[in-house]
Amino acid sequence: MARSLTPPVARERIVTILSPVLLLVVWELVGRLGMIDARFIPMPSTILVATWELLKSGELLTHVGATLYRLALGFSIGTVAGIALGMAMGLNRLIRAAIDPLVAAIYPIPKIAIFPLLMLAFGIGDGSKIAAVAMTVFLLTTINTMTGVLSIDKAYFDVARSFRSPRRKLYTRLIIPAILPIIFSGLRIGLGLALVVLVATEFVASRSGIGYLIWSSWELLLVDRMFVGIICITVLGICFAAILKELERRLTPWR
Template sequence: MRLAKTAQERLLTILTPVAVLALWQILSQLGVISARYVPSPAQIFQTGWQLILTGELLIDVAASLYRLAIGFALGAIPGILIGMVMGLNRFVRAMLDPLIAAIYPVPKIALLPLLMLFFGIGDGSKIAVVAVAVFFLVAINTTVGVMGIDRVYLDVARNFATPWPKLFRRVILPGALPTIFAGLRISLGVAFIVLVSAEFVASRAGIGFLIWTSWQTLVIDNMFVGIIAITVLGLLASFVLKELERHLIPWRSDDR
């Protein structure tokens, strides 16, 4: 029964974007959507295939994925570690919370010029801005997840003199994982947004670079190829993260 529901969910995940693309194609053929401004999915696919054959799209996708993967890891790992410490220690939380509260509202893309001074206009500044954007979301969610663990579980573990490593592995980490993954999924979307925005500026490769240069030269088909590429990459990355969540948190039910 559980497998059947999982299969249905995955089928719906696939059918929904397919239905949207089919409707888009029909409206384009009927002339409801002007091909001058919004190409049909078939035209976008044809243009994308040509860009793949020339290698241009693959280079841009590889550049963006490289920056995204490193930036996401550099932001998520420290975010989880610091969030854990903040959730467990009120003195550390009192010390770091004002700093996070002050810096978090600043639009991370606004920090790009400053980061370019430190890391240059190459990959370093783009990786850094992604890492900064991811760090705050993950740290805040991890802190909330640790603080949200029922005190009863911690008290029972302490009453049985549970060693700290075992307490962390069996109680604290499992209790905080759902909120941590919520933060990771939110930060993944923000990472894509920040990365593409950063690639608009002083970049010679990347999906954001493809979209921006296509807009400047009014090559609308190429611009939509870049937009669809980001959509597909975001969908695949979200799917991988969700499957990882299913594997690490098997007790969490999606039947609700």
């Protein structure tokens, strides 16, 4: 049996990159053979042309930039705040008792349902969209971080105490590394949810962003432009997921 000499990790990455490319090739072929209606589902080559035009006019960059900005900012705020609150809740019974019911009540609300409320609070510009993304990630990260802290083996705290760990080292050498894996698994889920929420908010209340591009193209029946948007948001999601994965690999090398 022929065996690839590429190390498993590299092979995994190649597959990750190749699978969407393969999908595009099949799609183009199916379109050219007339097996699907190009008016509703344009071929990748048509979409490529549309992409080029949108790039030339500068529109695409504006939209992608707007979405990227909201996603990155909202995601970062939500993550940092979620880790902070989750740690406080995990380490302090009183804080946990006070905030746990609130988190439990707010968590199941679809963030898009309170988007009008967020617009009242943060305005109809970037603020409300960033807030929607941040809230989505924040709640998830809070719950995950708290769970992570609570599930740290007591024996580790005994070790830290026995070796007289200063308070700061208790965080940097014990608590934070112990909860990193569960935080990352939360962020992976959070990323998907954040994209849903962000695109939805851009559908309904925006003059920019990939969500807006998709929705406005749909309204004008510019299906190829719509597909450019769909592909952009997909690529954005893949890139973000890859960044997360790489970060996780570097920050939790013992896993």
